Amino acid sequence: xxxxxRHHAGERVWSVLREPSREDEDARREHRELQRLAHxxxxxTNRISSLLVLHNLRPxxxxxxxxxxxxxxxxxxxxxxxxxxxxxxxxERLKLVKDQVRAIEGAHRVELAEGRQPLVDQLVRLRAIxxxxxxxxxxxxFGWRHFSNRRELASSLGLVPTxxxxxxxxxEQGISKAGNRRV
Numbered sequence: 771x772x773x774x775x776r777h778h779a780g781e782r783v784w785s786v787l788r789e790p791s792r793e794d795e796d797a798r799r800e801h802r803e804l805q806r807l808a809h810x811x812x813x814x815t816n817r818i819s820s821l822l823v824l825h826n827l828r829p830x831x832x833x834x835x836x837x838x839x840x841x842x843x844x845x846x847x848x849x850x851x852x853x854x855x856x857x858x859x860x861x862e863r864l865k866l867v868k869d870q871v872r873a874i875e876g877a878h879r880v881e882l883a884e885g886r887q888p889l890v891d892q893l894v895r896l897r898a899i900x901x902x903x904x905x906x907x908x909x910x911x912f913g914w915r916h917f918s919n920r921r922e923l924a925s926s927l928g929l930v931p932t933x934x935x936x937x938x939x940x941x942e943q944g945i946s947k948a949g950n951r952r953v
Contacts, residue, residue, distance in 0.1 A: 794914035800874060801905050805952065807871050814864040821857055825849055834864045878905060889913070910953050927953055 777783045790798075815833045822829065827845055831837045842861070846854055881887050882894070882901065889912055893904035917923045924930055928949025934941045 788915065790914040797913060798909045800877070801909055802952070804871065804874050807867050807874070811864065811867045811871065814860055814867060818857060818860050818864065821853060821860070822849075825853070834861060834868060906952060910950055926950065 773783045777786075818833050819829075825848060827848060829838075829841050829845075831841055838861075849857065878901065882891060885891065887905075887908065889908045890901070890904045893899045893907060894901055899907070911923070911926070915926065917926070926949055928945065928947045930946050930948075932943040932946045934943050
C-alpha cells in the first residue's frame with residue numbers, strides 16, 4: 771500500500787504495465803493469422819511430399835505451384851486409389867491456405883497503398899526492413915507500446931544480457947531471447 775501511495779504521488783517506484791486496447795489487440799490478429807497460415811502451408815506441402823515419397827515420386831517442382839497440376843496429371847496414375855484421393859484432398863486444403871494468405875497479403879498492400887499504415891510505410895523506407903517485417907514490428911512493438919529509452923525496448927524484445935555468477939565465477943551467457951518471439 772505504501773508503494774502504491776508513493777507511485778500516485780509521482781515517485782517512480784515500479785514500472786506500470788500498459789495493456790493494449792481492444793482495437794490494438796484486434797489489429798494484431800491479422801498478421802498472427804498470417805504466420806499460422808504460413809506454418810499450415812508448410813505442413814500441407816510436407817505431408818504431400820511425404821506421401822509421394824512412399825511411392826518413390828519426388829516432384830522436382832513446387833508442390834501446389836504453377837506447374838503442379840501438369841505434373842500431378844502425369845503422375846497420378848502411379849499412386850493407389852485411396853492415397854490419390856487423400857493427396858487430392860490435401861492439395862485442396864493447400865490451395866485454400868494459399869488463397870487465404872493471398873487475400874490477407876493483398877489487404878496489407880491495399881492499406882499501405884492508401885496510406886492507412888504510416889508507421890509501416892516509414893519502416894519500409896529503411897534499407898533492411900521489408901513490408902512483412904515492418905508490419906510485425908508496428909503491430910507487436912510500436913503500435914501500442916511506449917518506450918522511454920532503448921533499454922525498455924531491448925528488454926521487451928529479449929535483447930538483454932544473461933550473466934551467470936556463482937561464487938567467484940562470473941560469465942556472460944549472451945542475450946536472453948526471452949522477449950516477444952514473433953518479433
